[in-house]
Amino acid sequence: MPKVLIIQPIHDDGMALFHARDDITCDIVDGSSIEEVREKIVDADGVALRTMVLSADVLERAERLKVVSRHGVGYDNVDLDALNRMGVPLALAADANATAVAEHTLFMMLHLAKRGERHDHATRSGAWEVRNRLEATDIGGKRLLIVGFGRIGKEVAKRCLAFGMHITACDPYIATGVIEAAGCQPVDDFRTVLGETDILTLHTPLTAETRHMIGAAELAALPRHALLVNCARGGIVDEQALAAALGTGQIAGAGVDVFEQEPPPADHPLFALDNVILSPHNAGVSLDAARRMAVSTARNVLAGIDGTLDPAMVVNKAVL
Numbered sequence: 001m002p003k004v005l006i007i008q009p010i011h012d013d014g015m016a017l018f019h020a021r022d023d024i025t026c027d028i029v030d031g032s033s034i035e036e037v038r039e040k041i042v043d044a045d046g047v048a049l050r051t052m053v054l055s056a057d058v059l060e061r062a063e064r065l066k067v068v069s070r071h072g073v074g075y076d077n078v079d080l081d082a083l084n085r086m087g088v089p090l091a092l093a094a095d096a097n098a099t100a101v102a103e104h105t106l107f108m109m110l111h112l113a114k115r116g117e118r119h120d121h122a123t124r125s126g127a128w129e130v131r132n133r134l135e136a137t138d139i140g141g142k143r144l145l146i147v148g149f150g151r152i153g154k155e156v157a158k159r160c161l162a163f164g165m166h167i168t169a170c171d172p173y174i175a176t177g178v179i180e181a182a183g184c185q186p187v188d189d190f191r192t193v194l195g196e197t198d199i200l201t202l203h204t205p206l207t208a209e210t211r212h213m214i215g216a217a218e219l220a221a222l223p224r225h226a227l228l229v230n231c232a233r234g235g236i237v238d239e240q241a242l243a244a245a246l247g248t249g250q251i252a253g254a255g256v257d258v259f260e261q262e263p264p265p266a267d268h269p270l271f272a273l274d275n276v277i278l279s280p281h282n283a284g285v286s287l288d289a290a291r292r293m294a295v296s297t298a299r300n301v302l303a304g305i306d307g308t309l310d311p312a313m314v315v316n317k318a319v320l
Helices: 012-019 034-040 080-086 098-113 116-125 128-133 151-162 176-181 190-196 216-221 239-247 287-306
Strands: 003-007 025-029 046-049 067-070 090-092 143-147 166-170 199-202 227-230 253-256 276-278
Touching: 003 034, 012 025, 012 287, 025 034, 046 287, 067 287, 090 287, 098 116, 098 151, 098 199, 098 227, 098 253, 098 276, 098 287, 116 128, 143 151, 143 190, 151 166, 166 190, 190 216, 216 239, 239 253
Parallel strands: 003 025, 003 046, 046 067, 067 090, 143 166, 143 199, 199 227, 227 253, 253 276
Antiparallel strands: none
16 A cells, blocks of 8 residues: 655645545654654655655655655755656645745735834834834835746736836746736846846745855845845845845845744844844745645645646656
């Protein structure tokens, strides 16, 4: 009987799909012990994976593996080269969390533009005169640069167009016609338009190509009033350079949902700044998104075992 190894529990809506099948067994581990995973992956036909790192030496122990299904859209915690060697597809919950991440991105933009936390504290402390400092700004009419125009980038654009923003988008893997059809202006090199960008938002995977893509030079090229939002992956932005730019007023503010080290250390330099809003990598894990991701993850596992996996959900399509 096929076995599914579930590494870190998923929402009950996804588990219900597994429980409805009497022809498979499920083994759930909490992901706290890599040795437990190493032991239990040996006879797994499918793996449902959240955030735990699966390296080549663990994956290659799997003698019956037919599919790895990520509970999300990022996959930097999985050794893709190992799966390619093994001929095993890596499936993503590609249709599950775009709405949640797009909304979180807008939340961070608006919080930063409207100085949400500062005005809340001022109101509570009786500093009513803060309203006369005119610190809040509008996002309507501002110039937005979206780097990464996949599912999430498109959803962000849709919402920002409703605010009346002027949007430029950069993604070398998306046809310019697709970007134009979405109401945005395509650009081949995002660095060429940083100087005229009011808000920069990132929606790319973390790869060798994108690691520290936003560093000291890119931050210095932005106007001093610019805002940066990263709800994509830690490591795309050089965090030390970002902290320095925020601390000196090189840029006005930042929203950061993801970190190079998660959880970040208690002495992280961003923690000491009041022009940054932080969240614990939860942009894509609202209650609604968690349900959708669990269902999509379970469907991908079952389809991988049944031989009916949708290629649109697969990263390494060449192994199909």
